[in-house]
Each structure stands twice: as C-alpha cells, then as structure tokens.
Amino acid sequence: MPNKPILGLDKDDRETAGRLLAAFFDDYEQSIAQRPLVPEVDREILAGLLATPFPDKGIGVEGLFREINQKILPNSTTVAHPRFLAYVLGPPNGIAPYAEAIAATINQNCNFWQLSPAASVVERAVITWLCGLFGYGDQAGGILTSGGSIATLNALTTALHARRPRFREQGLQTAGPQLVVYTSAEAHRCVDKAAAILGIGLDNVRHVPTDDRYRMRVDVLEETIHADRAAGLEPFCVVATPGTVTSGSIDPIAEIADVCTRQDVWLHLDGAYGALFVLSERNRAAFEACARADSIALDPHKLLFAPLEAGCLLVRDRARLARAYAFSSSYLTVEDDPLMVDYMDYGPQLSRSFKAFKVWSALHTFGVDAFRTAIDHMLDLAQYMADLIEAAPDLELMAPVSLTAVCFRIKGATEADHTAVLAALVKEGTALLGPARLDGRHGIRACVTNHRTTRDDIELILTRLSDMARHHRGPVGDTLEVAP
DSSP, rough: OOOOSSSSHHHHHHHHHHHHHHHHHHHHHHHHSSSSSSOOOOOOHHHHHHHHHOSSSSHHHHHHHHHIIIIGGSSOOOOTTTTBOOOOOOOOOTTTHHHHHHHEEEEHOSSGGOOOOOHHHHHHHHHHHHHTTTTTTTTEEEEESSOHHHHHHHHHHHHHHHHHHHHHTTTTOOSSSOOEEEETTTTTTTHHHHHHHTOOOGGEEEEEEEESSHHHHEEEEHHHHHHHTTTTTTEEEEEBBBBBHHHHOOOOHHHHHHHHHHHHOOOEETTTGGGGGGGGGGGHHHHHHGOSSSSEEEEEHHOOOSSSEEEEEEEEHHHHHHHHHOOOOOGGGOOOOTTTTGGGSSSSSSOOOOTTTHHHHHHHOOHHHHHHHHHHHHHHHHHHHHHHHHOTTEEEESSSOOSSSEEEEEETTHHHHHHHHHHHHHTTTTTTEEEEEEEOOOOEEEEEOOTTTTHHHHHHHHHHHHHHHHTSSSSSSHHHHTOO
C-alpha cells in the first residue's frame, strides 16, 4: 500500500473533503437569509484562534471543517445577505467557489506566458471584452488587479511615465515643476492615497467642488488648471468618477475629456463602483464618453460578482503600460508569442494569481445577459427605494439617485440619531446600511449591489425606518426601546 502523501490527500481524504465542501456550499447557500448580517463576535473563540499554536500533528480534513464551522463561519459577516446594503460589495456568483477551487488546483503564475499559457489567453479575453464595453480600440489593453484602488495607483504611475519620459531613471528627483492631480470633492480616497504613495503629495491634489448633483464642476476644474499653470505648477492628470462612492453621481465625462484635451492632461476614470453599469442599456449614453479616457479602473468583484479580489485597469494605449512596468530579466526570458501577453510587463507584480478565471467562468456559465439583467434589477430596486423614501413623510432623499446608491435622512434627525438607527437595524437583524455625509449633512446610505436583494427586502427596510422616524422624539436611541 503506498505511503500517504506528506502534503497531499489520499483517496479517502479527497472524498471526505469533497463531501464536506459540497455540504458547506449547500448549507451556506440555504441559510444566507437567516444568518446574522454582522456576527455577534465571540471574542473568546477569536482570541483562541490567535493564541493557539499551530499543531505539530495535523487535525486532518474533518478536524479542519469542524474548526471552520464552529469558529470561522459564526464570526464572519454575511456579505451575501440580501439586506447587506452598506457597501459596494456584492455576493459572489454561484460558480465562483468552484472556479476558485480549480484556479487554486492548477495554481498558474500569471506573470509570463510560459508559466500560464491558457491563463494568459483567458486574461487577455476578459480584458479585451472589458475594453470593448467602453469603446476602446485594438491598441487598448489592461491587467487584472486586486481592486480599484490598486488600479488607480497603477494608472497614475502610468500617467507619470507618460508625462515625464525619464521618470523611470529620475523619478520625482528632477528640477521640473511640481505635478498636480485634479479630482472631485466626492472622489474616493484612493486618489489621495495614490498621490501620497507616488510622492506627488497631498498638497498637489486638487479636490474640485461639485454641483447640486454632486458632479465635478467642469468650469472650476479648468479655472484651477489655469491657476496652477500660472503659478508655475504642472497639471498632469484628472481623475473623474463615473459613479461616486457616496451618492453614485456620474461626473460629466465628455466635458471633462474636452478640458483634458485642451489642457494636455491624462484623464483617468475611477469606475471601481460605477463603470460596469455600462452593461445596462439605460446607462449607455452616460458612459459613452468613457472611450475618451486614457485609463479606466473598474471592479469585477463588484458588478460581475466575482469573489474578492478582482479589480482591473484598462488603458487606451497598452504600450504606455509596458513603458511604465516592463523590465528585462535574463532568467525570465521567453520567446514572444502574438497570442500571449506577459502580464509581468503590465503591472508591478511578478507572481500573480489566476484572477481572470473566475470572471471568465462566470461569463461563460451565466452569459452576459444574466449580468445585464442583474444590474437592471438593482437599478430598479434603487429607484423603488427612492420612490418609497419620497413618499414617506418623515424621510427625505439627500441626492438624486443616478445608479444604485441611495442617500437619505430622517427629517430633523441628528448625526447621533442616524448612528443609533443604523446600530438598531443591525442589532435587530433588519439590515446593514451605512452612514452618508453630503454638503455637511448627515444621513443614511443604502447601496444596492446585491443580486439577491428583492422588493420585499426594500419594503421591509423602509417600513422599519418609517416606523422609527414616526416615533422620533429627540435622540432616536432614546425612542427605540419604547417604539421597537
């Protein structure tokens, strides 16, 4: 009888692991709606996970699944719950766990094509499809990343190399003028973070004010660029947002692109939340001008419901990516192949996982139309929620609903009141919503990015909120006990 593999599973173990994993998948799927949104954390168990040393002798497959079911799962947030609406984080699609298992099994290193030929082509296919959604041509390309923040960081890096041809050799240690980045006052913090990481500096990030729909003001943008040039600074990049993280507002991309063309600056779109709404016919016109951007960040782990992590950077001219990131190494040399892409030349990583596989698998399994339907469903739910809020006498919208983010407030409520309401909704298991702040006003934000959410879920949430609002007398927290 052959020896049991040291770091493998024998036939019996594989059968046990398969049976327990299938049972885990099925039990979890069936119990999602009944699970707590946020776990009542068992600190003793978590402290034990931290303090307990790893065993010299393993606990085996069944022992591992006991640990998972008894300690890990009960202390995990139920992201897939249909009333998990606080963040732009949807549940993974149904094929995702299986795709992830296969990707882990074949363990392709997606850096240069010899280590991952099929993976190279699969990632290229996904990137090509995504480029096509935004009207990018044959010269476009891109790379899958861990998320939108890294995609935006990589985009600004690429823009730096495009602006300063000797940036690779000299970095920012030159006599050139200080570089300036422009973005919206409603932009995601990843823009500031990228500027800090790259050495551009927060003092050189301009947060352009927004209009009454929370969109970047194009007139102020161009005035600010002129003022900076007059002061001896060098404008080099505008980051616009087709779908801001708080209100979902879509910056006027076409007008901003006009400014970038006149001013000769790079246009990057942080579409981590909003860009993939391009799949909906009703939003096609709003995203048409995206084709004019030099780069676009987006997140398949949001509206394509891929499990974390799966971000993406698209660049209208893929040669610019290579100029920023390609380095030669004799031990990695491999013959060029027109079918393949060496993704180590398109980003900062060498070792890279097969992120494209879960995206490719879902698109093949369900078809693109299924994702279009899911996105339209979520757009409909957000509008339905907005309609219910407008009809509720004690609630009011804080911003127009452009995509699926719905910002609203209880009339007359303070920030502390809204905080108490959010905590009560979680504690009673009604919903996980988030805080919102717009124009200095505090309120509540729901973001419908969950394909499991239904009209019944929206009605349940709004019924409960309306009940809380009707009983609002001073601090909401004081009234929740008497008006549950």
